[in-house]
Amino acid sequence: MHVMVPTARLVDWWQDRHDPHQQIRCICTTGGFCASIESLAKRLGVSHSTIFRRIRTGEITTDEADEWAILVGVHPSRIWNDWDRLRTCSDGPGQNQWSDWRCPPDDYEESPSV
Numbered sequence: 001m002h003v004m005v006p007t008a009r010l011v012d013w014w015q016d017r018h019d020p021h022q023q024i025r026c027i028c029t030t031g032g033f034c035a036s037i038e039s040l041a042k043r044l045g046v047s048h049s050t051i052f053r054r055i056r057t058g059e060i061t062t063d064e065a066d067e068w069a070i071l072v073g074v075h076p077s078r079i080w081n082d083w084d085r086l087r088t089c090s091d092g093p094g095q096n097q098w099s100d101w102r103c104p105p106d107d108y109e110e111s112p113s114v
């Protein structure tokens with residue numbers, strides 16, 4: 001079983017910390033990273049189709065989130081600020097069903113649906 005976290009958090013985090021993609025002479029054309037999803041995919045070492053599939057699905061597993069956070073250089077709790085609770089939930093007794101998953105704190109904000 002897996003606890004899932006919203007992919008949008010990672011995308012928002014990434015876009016907040018990088019300059020918007022430029023039509024001309026973007027940093028991403030010279031080996032750097034801009035706020036584009038393509039740059040994020042490159043940083044994560046995954047294909048465009050993988051990253052877009054995860055965004056479309058809307059969720060990634062905590063295992064994948066952990067790996068991806070490390071690849072962008074931060075602890076996952078910096079991106080998913082309820083991370084420790086999620087981990088506790090996923091490891092806790094009797095919390096092995098999605099329907100039982102009720103650990104996010106009150107200030108947990110759902111990303112607005114597009």
Ligand SMILES: [Zn+2]
Binds near residue numbers: 021026029035036039
């Ligand atoms: Zn760019």
